[in-house]
Amino acid sequence: MKSYLKIIIAIVxxxxxxxxxxxxxxxxxxxxxxxxxxxxxxxxxxGVYDIDKNINEKTIDNYLDRSDVVYRDVRMLxxxxxxxxxxxxxxxxxxVRGFEVIPYAYLTEFPKExxxxxxxxxxxxxxxxxxxxxxxxGKYVANYKESMEILEYIFxxxxxxxxxxxxxxxxxxxxxxxxxxxxDTSKIYNVGGYWNYEGKNSISTKINGSKKxxxxxxAYHDIDFSRLTEIK
Numbered sequence: 001m002k003s004y005l006k007i008i009i010a011i012v013x014x015x016x017x018x019x020x021x022x023x024x025x026x027x028x029x030x031x032x033x034x035x036x037x038x039x040x041x042x043x044x045x046x047g048v049y050d051i052d053k054n055i056n057e058k059t060i061d062n063y064l065d066r067s068d069v070v071y072r073d074v075r076m077l078x079x080x081x082x083x084x085x086x087x088x089x090x091x092x093x094x095x096v097r098g099f100e101v102i103p104y105a106y107l108t109e110f111p112k113e114x115x116x117x118x119x120x121x122x123x124x125x126x127x128x129x130x131x132x133x134x135x136x137x138g139k140y141v142a143n144y145k146e147s148m149e150i151l152e153y154i155f156x157x158x159x160x161x162x163x164x165x166x167x168x169x170x171x172x173x174x175x176x177x178x179x180x181x182x183x184d185t186s187k188i189y190n191v192g193g194y195w196n197y198e199g200k201n202s203i204s205t206k207i208n209g210s211k212k213x214x215x216x217x218x219a220y221h222d223i224d225f226s227r228l229t230e231i232k
Contacts, residue, residue: 074104097201102221144228167193
């Protein structure tokens with residue numbers, strides 16, 4: 001009788017162990033990701049903007065749907081600047097699948113030299129509204145008690161971060177800001193600009209037959225400054 005019970009127990013344990021191993025293997029397959037190439041700056045002006053040479057608008061389709069990456073597009077839904085004067089767009093007419101939108105313009109103010117540069121390029125009207133942080137003597141200072149909490153939620157430090165914008169400039173500034181506030185920039189990739197994207201994962205926001213856009217498709221991180229606690 002004891003031998004019989006031992007056999008039954010052994011069978012039950014074997015079945016349970018087999019199911020557990022199978023479950024772990026099945027779920028691990030979803031999380032296995034290939035190692036990313038190390039960051040390498042592009043050449044020329046793209047390098048000045050710190051756009052990555054290996055992971056950018058031309059190759060980003062190969063790096064979507066990764067469990068170790070968060071994807072952020074830092075354009076505004078409706079930009080106030082005259083980007084059409086430089087071949088760009090004011091409205092967010094489309095985005096790469098998987099990217100969530102959080103405007104850089106709401107994170108911090110634009111450096112004066114950038115505003116002057118854009119003005120010389122006939123791009124005026126950059127956003128001047130409320131921001132989570134302000135620039136004081138080259139340092140980022142919180143405008144609200146919740147500023148850092150919001151930033152850490154949208155750009156989690158335990159993930160690799162892919163940042164995209166229109167042409168690469170906003171993405172560059174976002175990376176600089178995160179680095180200055182304690183993020184590991186070796187985990188932050190500037191993957192360039194949507195205006196140069198020609199891949200197969202573009203999601204259009206344009207309304208058929210109209211110049212207007214429908215932003216209901218956009219995963220958008222809205223910041224309601226009126227609900228935040230201002231630091232005076």
